[in-house]
Amino acid sequence: MHSVFTTFALNMEDNQFKYCNSLTHYSRFKTREVKIGDIALGANNPIRIQSMTTTDTMNTIATVEQSIRIIDAGGEYVRITAPSINEAQNLKNIKDELRKRGYTTPLIADIHFTPNAAEIAARIVEKVRINPGNYADKKKFENIEYTDAAYQEELDRIRERFIPLVKICKEYGTAMRIGTNHGSLSDRIMSRYGDTPLGMVESAFEFLRICEDLNYYDIVLSMKASNPQVMVQAYRLLVHKMMETGRDYPLHLGVTEAGDGEDGRIKSAIGIGTLLEDGLGDTIRVSLTEDPEFEIPVAKDLADRYNKNIEGKLVFRPTITKNPINPFVYNRRVTHPVLNIGGHQVPVVIAELACTQDELKPVDLVALGYQYDAVSDKWNIGDMACDYLIHNEIYNEDMRAIDFEIPGTLGIIYPFKLWQKHQSRDRFYPYYNLENYQEATTRSKVMNFIKIGSTEVTDEVIMNLKKDPTAVLLLYATHCTFGMADMRRVLFDMIRLDAKTPVVLLAGEWDGRIEQDQLTISTELGGLLLDGMGDGISINEKYNGHIEALTNRTAFGILQATRTRISKTEYISCPSCGRTLFDLQETTAKIRQRTDHLKGVKIAIMGCIVNGPGEMADADYGYVGVGIGKITLYRGKNIVQRGIDSSLAVDALIDLIKEDGIWIDKK
Numbered sequence: 001m002h003s004v005f006t007t008f009a010l011n012m013e014d015n016q017f018k019y020c021n022s023l024t025h026y027s028r029f030k031t032r033e034v035k036i037g038d039i040a041l042g043a044n045n046p047i048r049i050q051s052m053t054t055t056d057t058m059n060t061i062a063t064v065e066q067s068i069r070i071i072d073a074g075g076e077y078v079r080i081t082a083p084s085i086n087e088a089q090n091l092k093n094i095k096d097e098l099r100k101r102g103y104t105t106p107l108i109a110d111i112h113f114t115p116n117a118a119e120i121a122a123r124i125v126e127k128v129r130i131n132p133g134n135y136a137d138k139k140k141f142e143n144i145e146y147t148d149a150a151y152q153e154e155l156d157r158i159r160e161r162f163i164p165l166v167k168i169c170k171e172y173g174t175a176m177r178i179g180t181n182h183g184s185l186s187d188r189i190m191s192r193y194g195d196t197p198l199g200m201v202e203s204a205f206e207f208l209r210i211c212e213d214l215n216y217y218d219i220v221l222s223m224k225a226s227n228p229q230v231m232v233q234a235y236r237l238l239v240h241k242m243m244e245t246g247r248d249y250p251l252h253l254g255v256t257e258a259g260d261g262e263d264g265r266i267k268s269a270i271g272i273g274t275l276l277e278d279g280l281g282d283t284i285r286v287s288l289t290e291d292p293e294f295e296i297p298v299a300k301d302l303a304d305r306y307n308k309n310i311e312g313k314l315v316f317r318p319t320i321t322k323n324p325i326n327p328f329v330y331n332r333r334v335t336h337p338v339l340n341i342g343g344h345q346v347p348v349v350i351a352e353l354a355c356t357q358d359e360l361k362p363v364d365l366v367a368l369g370y371q372y373d374a375v376s377d378k379w380n381i382g383d384m385a386c387d388y389l390i391h392n393e394i395y396n397e398d399m400r401a402i403d404f405e406i407p408g409t410l411g412i413i414y415p416f417k418l419w420q421k422h423q424s425r426d427r428f429y430p431y432y433n434l435e436n437y438q439e440a441t442t443r444s445k446v447m448n449f450i451k452i453g454s455t456e457v458t459d460e461v462i463m464n465l466k467k468d469p470t471a472v473l474l475l476y477a478t479h480c481t482f483g484m485a486d487m488r489r490v491l492f493d494m495i496r497l498d499a500k501t502p503v504v505l506l507a508g509e510w511d512g513r514i515e516q517d518q519l520t521i522s523t524e525l526g527g528l529l530l531d532g533m534g535d536g537i538s539i540n541e542k543y544n545g546h547i548e549a550l551t552n553r554t555a556f557g558i559l560q561a562t563r564t565r566i567s568k569t570e571y572i573s574c575p576s577c578g579r580t581l582f583d584l585q586e587t588t589a590k591i592r593q594r595t596d597h598l599k600g601v602k603i604a605i606m607g608c609i610v611n612g613p614g615e616m617a618d619a620d621y622g623y624v625g626v627g628i629g630k631i632t633l634y635r636g637k638n639i640v641q642r643g644i645d646s647s648l649a650v651d652a653l654i655d656l657i658k659e660d661g662i663w664i665d666k667k
C-alpha cells in the first residue's frame, strides 16, 4: 500500500471534488468493518455512539461509575484518558470492575505524547486512540523549515517509536483510531502544509502508511476541529483521498471543544450532521462541556435518522455526477444584492411567526431582539435582532395589520394581498407563492419574496427569476428527510444557470421534539451555509408562539457556528477529561456570565496545559489549567500570565481583555 499513496497534490480530473457516493440521494460511504471488542464499527453496522469520561483515571470507582452512566444512557464505547503509564495500568482495574458489574462495553484509551502508556493500554483495552500531532512528538509551536532529508528523518524517528504499538495492537486484536486534531498538528506538518485540512489529512496518513506497511488495518480515522467549517472540509478531503487510493477506513466524527448548552449542540449538529447527510461517519462523539452522559442523547438524535433504512432514497430531482463547487474550501455562491440581502452582505435572519398570532404588538418583538421603551419612545435593538419578520404564513387578507411604528432595522414581509393594502408603508414587502408571483399584476419595486419548494424550481423558473432584480427566493425542501441535499440540488442548478438571485433557506418541518428539531435544522441549514450557499435563513415557529426566542437564537447560533455572521461571544471549551484540574463547567459558566456581551470575541477555556493550547485553535484568549488551582492566560497562542491563582483568574482574564481595548461594559 505504501507505494500507492505518497503525498498529496489534488488532481484536477473529473472526480476532483468527489467526497461522497452521491450528492442527491442518501448513500453511506461503505467502509471496512473494524471490530472493537464485540461491538463492530463501520460497514453495515449502525452509526455507533460514544463518549469519554471526565474523572481522574486513577480514581477507579469514580471512572467506573461515570462509565456506567454513559453506557446506561446508550453509549456503545467509553473512552478514558491515559496520560501516563500509571493511568494506562489502572485501565485494567477499571475494566475488571466494569466486567464484575456486568458491563462488557468496549473501552478506548486516549493517548497523547506517551508511547509507553499506549503500549500498556493496548494490551488492556479494545481500542487506543493516538493523536498523530503529538504521538512521540513534543510540539514546540516553532516554525521550523524542514528540508526533505530532515522531514524524512523525523518520519523515520516517528516510525521507530510507533511500530511497537502497531505490533502490540496486531497481537492483541486491539483497534486503533488515528485521530487528527486541527489545533494540534505537529511542527513538521505545520511547516509543510500549514494549519489546513490538507495538513490534517496528511498527518493521519503518515501514521496510516506505517500501519499498512505492517499489514495492520483495524483502523478508524478522525479529523476533528472546533470550527465546523474546517472539520467538514478535512473529513471530506480525507474521504476524497481514501476514494482516490482505494482505502475504506471507518470514520469517527466529532467537533472538538464545541462548548455547552445550545451553542455546543448547534455547532456539533452542523459539523457532524453535515457529514452524516452525505453518508459519511461510522461513530460519533458529541463533545460538550457537560457531564458526558448528556452527550449521548444528542449523539443519538443526530445518528438516529441515518440508522433507519434510508439507503438510496432520492431527492425529487435528477441526480448529478459532478460537484459544481469545491467542497474543500469555502466560497460563497455569487448573488446580487437586493437591499440588504445577498451580495457580500452577511446572511439575514427572517423570523416567521405562528399563524395563530395575528395581532402583533410591540411586546411580541422582544423575543426577536427588539425591546420597545415607551418612556423614550425608542427601540433597543439587540445583537441578535432578526432582520425581517414574516407576519402570518397564510394568505389571510383580513389579518390585522401592524399598527405601530416598526424598528428602523426591521422589515415586514406580508402575504401579497395584505401587502397590496399597505404597500406605501416603508420597509413592508410582499411574499408570493410561485403561482401568485407569476400572475401578479402588482409587485414591489424594490423587493419581492417568492416562497418556493425545491420540486417547483425548474430551469425555466430559474431563468425567469434571473430577469427580476427584485426577487428573493424563500426556498424550502420538499423532501423533508434530506433537506440539505434537496435544497443543495436547487442551488447547484442556480449555479449552473448562473442565476444570481439571493436565496433564503427555510427550515424544514419540525417533528414536535424541540431539541431534536433544533439539531435537524442546524444540520440542514448549517450544511448549506458551510458551502457558501444561503443569503439568509428562516426558521418557522410552529409551536404557537412559545418558542420565538429559541428559533431566533437558533438562527443566529447557526450563522455564528458556520462563521457566516458573528453576533455573540464565541466559547471554545474542552469537554474536560481525567487531565482536568478544575471544575470546567462551573468556570465556563462564570466566564460566560461576565463576557457574553463581547460580540465576536473568541475565548477558549481548556482543562490542561498539555493539550489545551494546541486545541484552542483560533481563540483570541485562552484560560488554561496548569495545576491544581492554577491557571495560565493566553493572548492568541502566546502566554501572558502564568500560574495565576484560580480565584483571581477570571478577573485577570477580564483585565487582559480591557488592556486590549476591546472590553465594553454590560448594558
Ligand code: SF4
Residues within 6 Å of the ligand: 574, 575, 576, 577, 578, 579, 580, 606, 607, 608, 609, 610, 611, 612, 615
Ligand atoms: S484539553 Fe481538556 S479534554 Fe483535552 S486533554 Fe486537556 S483537559 Fe482533557
